[in-house]
Amino acid sequence: MYKVKLRSFEGPFDLLVYLIETAEMSIYDIRISEITSQYLACIREMEEQNIEVAEEFMVLAATLIEIKSRMVIPREDAQGEPVVEDDPRKELVQRILEYKKFKEMAGQLQEAEERQTHVFTKPQEDISEYLENPEEVLRLEMDSLVSGFLLFLRKKKKIEDVRKHYTRVERERSSMEHRIYSILTRVRKNTDETFSFRDLVEDKKDKRDIIVTFTSVLEMAKERVIDLRQRKTYGNIEVKAGENVENDDILKRYSPEEFTEEVLSE
Amino acid sequence: MNNKTVKSAFESMLFTWGDPLPAKEAADVFGIKEEEARGLFLELKEEYEQEGRGIVIREINGAFQYATKEENASYVEKLCTPVKIKRLSQSALEVLAIIAYKQPVTKGEIEAIRGIKCDRVMDGLAAKGLVEAVGRSQAIGRPILYGTTDGFLKHFGFSSLKDLPEIEDIDSVINLEDAAEMDLASSFSDEVTAGNEAAPEDAGQIKLEI
Numbered sequence: 514m515y516k517v518k519l520r521s522f523e524g525p526f527d528l529l530v531y532l533i534e535t536a537e538m539s540i541y542d543i544r545i546s547e548i549t550s551q552y553l554a555c556i557r558e559m560e561e562q563n564i565e566v567a568e569e570f571m572v573l574a575a576t577l578i579e580i581k582s583r584m585v586i587p588r589e590d591a592q593g594e595p596v597v598e599d600d601p602r603k604e605l606v607q608r609i610l611e612y613k614k615f616k617e618m619a620g621q622l623q624e625a626e627e628r629q630t631h632v633f634t635k636p637q638e639d640i641s642e643y644l645e646n647p648e649e650v651l652r653l654e655m656d657s658l659v660s661g662f663l664l665f666l667r668k669k670k671k672i673e674d675v676r677k678h679y680t681r682v683e684r685e686r687s688s689m690e691h692r693i694y695s696i697l698t699r700v701r702k703n704t705d706e707t708f709s710f711r712d713l714v715e716d717k718k719d720k721r722d723i724i725v726t727f728t729s730v731l732e733m734a735k736e737r738v739i740d741l742r743q744r745k746t747y748g749n750i751e752v753k754a755g756e757n758v759e760n761d762d763i764l765k766r767y768s769p770e771e772f773t774e775e776v777l778s779e
Numbered sequence: 780m781n782n783k784t785v786k787s788a789f790e791s792m793l794f795t796w797g798d799p800l801p802a803k804e805a806a807d808v809f810g811i812k813e814e815e816a817r818g819l820f821l822e823l824k825e826e827y828e829q830e831g832r833g834i835v836i837r838e839i840n841g842a843f844q845y846a847t848k849e850e851n852a853s854y855v856e857k858l859c860t861p862v863k864i865k866r867l868s869q870s871a872l873e874v875l876a877i878i879a880y881k882q883p884v885t886k887g888e889i890e891a892i893r894g895i896k897c898d899r900v901m902d903g904l905a906a907k908g909l910v911e912a913v914g915r916s917q918a919i920g921r922p923i924l925y926g927t928t929d930g931f932l933k934h935f936g937f938s939s940l941k942d943l944p945e946i947e948d949i950d951s952v953i954n955l956e957d958a959a960e961m962d963l964a965s966s967f968s969d970e971v972t973a974g975n976e977a978a979p980e981d982a983g984q985i986k987l988e989i
Contacts, residue, residue, distance in 0.1 A: 523870045524895030569895040611892055614946060618876035619869065621944040625935040626866060631852030632837075632936060634844055638797035660908070 525573035526612040528555060533609070540609055543602055545584055549577040580605060692729040700739055700754050710750035736760075785809055786823050789816075789843075799842035799933070817841065838938040840929045874900045875909060879931070880946055883913050883924035901925070909934060 522528040532551050538544060553574060559566050583601040590596050696713055714726045730752060733739045737755040744751075792808070793800055806816035820843045824836040837846045847855055867875065874897050877889045889897055904910045913926035927940070937943060 523873060524893045526894045567895060573894055608892075608894070612894070615873055615876045615880070615892060618880060618944065618946060619872035622872050622876055622879070622935060623867075625937070625944075626872075628849060629934065629936045631849045633847040633852075633855055635797040638795060640795060 524567075525570045526609065527616070528552065528570070529573065530609060530613055530616070540606055540613075543606070545577065545581045545602060549574075549581050552577055576605065689725055689729050689732070692725050693733060696726075696729060696733065696752075697738065697758075700752070700758060704754040704758060706753075708752040710752055713752060780809065782819060782822075785811075786819050789820060789823060793836070793843060793845050797844075799839045799844040799929070801842040803841070805843075813841075837936070839932045840939055842929070868900075870897070870900050871904060875904060875927070875931070878904075878910055878925050879927050879940070879943055882926040883916075884926075885916050885918070885922040885924055887922060889925075 522531065529548070529552060532548055532555070533540060533543060536544075536547065536551070538548070556566055556570055556574060559570075580601045583598075588596040588598065692715075695715070699708065699713070710726070710730065713730070714722050730739065730741065730750070734741045734755070737757045738760070739758065740753045740755045742751045742753070743749070788808070789805055792805055802817040802820055803813045805820070806813045809816070820836065820838070824838070824843070827835055833848050833851050834845050835848050836843055870893075873893060874889055877892055878884055881888065886897065886901060889901075901910070908928055908930040910925050910931065911928050912923045914924045915921040916924050931937075932939065932942075
């Protein structure tokens with residue numbers, strides 16, 4: 514039983530090279546039988562660990578088994594004479610050597626890449642502000658135009674994909690009922706105080722918030738829950754408790770029940 | 780106009796441009812030959828290196844660009860944290876190595892070397908602008924031939940493909956026959972000659988029937 518600690522392999526040759534090196538075999542004289550059983554053991558182990566084994570691993574397994582059988586059983590021709598053929602391992606050796614070379618080169622590239630992470634450069638400067646003729650800016654090569662456009666399309670597709678799965682949801686904005694409730698709570702707490710209209714507008718203070726607050730205040734003034742006073746045109750509106758400030762019947766007409774109950778319980 | 784003035788102008792142009800500036804374009808500005816411009820850029824590059832400046836000039840396939848000195852990286856990173864570019868995966872590096880050394884090369888040839896499909900890796904490399912289609916092979920089906928781009932040179936800091944690390948005796952890798960075959964064939968030919976003295980002159984051949 515071979516115990517093989519699994520790491521990730523880039524392909525069947527990666528695994529094979531790893532096994533040969535671990536067994537300290539010469540590539541020119543691979544002990545096919547030994548390597549084949551190790552290779553198969555690895556694949557079995559991968560399957561047991563539910564790692565999906567790519568079909569290509571099986572192809573090399575088949576090749577190994579074929580070579581093994583050719584080395585064990587001498588071939589005979591029609592007359593029953595043994596056929597001497599090339600070492601069945603030759604082609605495999607060539608492929609391993611070639612793969613090893615490129616794996617080595619990949620390692621060198623990785624080192625070069627690593628060194629480049631310490632070098633910084635500027636991207637193409639935006640020189641449009643120095644240019645009189647705006648068409649100069651468009652003096653691009655065809656392929657950068659194409660890649661730019663493809664990038665745009667890809668981005669667009671991504672956004673569309675996201676949109677397909679999500680819809681834009683906005684928090685329900687506060688209604689007039691909510692606003693009346695909150696204004697009333699403040700006014701009731703302090704019936705002697707004069708409030709500034711501006712202070713009654715809640716946090717966000719966008720146009721809609723101001724309008725909701727304004728209509729709420731007008732509604733409340735109509736029912737005399739509050740009194741309003743504006744000293745000059747466009748001036749600030751002062752808000753004070755009105756004669757019906759404690760009258761819950763009026764309030765009930767405008768408020769959803771839950772709010773009314775809360776107000777009443779205070 | 781003397782060389783000093785031209786070189787000084789080149790410095791200003793590199794500064795303004797940012798991206799690698801092709802020697803050809805710089806040459807056109809002065810109406811000189813591209814080779815001459817390249818020579819001046821290389822002189823300039825040499826001067827920066829000799830003075831140990833924090834800016835170096837690097838060449839990418841006949842174009843020139845300012846870059847920071849590698850040794851100063853830690854200081855630059857203290858000043859600001861540049862976005863770390865995601866490193867390439869092991870399989871991407873392998874595929875890239877094969878393309879770099881064997882270009883122009885087809886996908887089939889790459890897959891034959893690695894023994895595994897590489898469509899997704901190739902798509903990734905093409906999207907990163909490291910490889911591109913450079914033509915079509917004359918082989919059956921006229922498969923696409925791939926090669927590396929200037930972006931590849933830039934990514935790994937190579938001036939040109941000649942800058943790639945040497946593959947020791949790359950020819951013997953690709954026409955392995957010699958080295959490997961000699962070993963194998965010699966051990967085999969012993970058996971052959973032992974079995975059949977009649978055909979010693981054929982002993983070295985690959986296929987031999989007795």
